[in-house]
Amino acid sequence: MRDWQRQLGLEAHPEGGYFQRIYTSPHTVPTPAGTRPTATSIHYLLTRDAPRGHLHRNRSDIxxxxxxxxxxxxxxxxxxxxxxxxxxQSGTRHFLMVPGGVWKASHLVGDAAQALVAEVVTPGFDFADHRFATPADVAGLPADLRLALAPFLPGTSHPPPD
Structure with missing residues (x-):
């Protein structure tokens, strides 16, 4: 197993896991929230010691x-x-597009030791466009949805269901 964290110089990510920005477009585009690069990209790594990315949303497509x-x-x-x-999963599906404004989280499945993902954000990522979910964001949802999303709220310690 490759040590991607060391090899790529990845740092702890506020969402969980590890990351490193690898590209910021020199071109910009106006957005309702201000000027953004047309695209940014990161390496993102989940490992056994950091197996989950917390529930969050971004204004941009990812x-x-x-x-x-x-x-x-x-x-x-x-x-x-x-x-x-x-x-x-390697050999089956290796690509996903998440539209801007959609809440998302991630986690390793089964006995996976790690997952290295490249993400491209367009328009480019800015922390002003990012928001972590809180219990209040899911409070009005039906009980089954609250239960499914609870493991991914920041500050939770129980594992997501496999």
Whole structure:
């Protein structure tokens, strides 16, 4: 197993896991929240010691490409309040697009030791466009949806269901 964290110089990510920005477009585009690069990209790594990315949303679309490891499952709360689960796994599905404004989280599945993902954000990422979910954000959802999303709220310690 490759030590991607050391090899790529990844740092702890506020969402969970590890990351390193690898590209910021020199071109910009106006958005309602201000000027943003047309695209940014990161390497994002989940490991056994950091197996989960917390529930959050971004204004921009995010493209996810599984590079190594996995499987890794993405859990999304769709605009019509359904939970959608998509698993990226080598040899089957290795790409996912999450539209801007959609709540999403991720976690390693089964006995996966790690998952290295490249993400492309367009328009480019800015922390002003990012928000972590709070218990208040899911409080009005039906009990089954609150239960499905609870493991991904920042500050929770119980593992997500496999």
């Amino acid at each position: 493209l996810h490409f599984l590079i190594d490891g996995g499987p890794v499952e993405y859990v999304m709360l769709t605009p019509d309040h359904a939970v959608e689960r998509v698993t990226l």
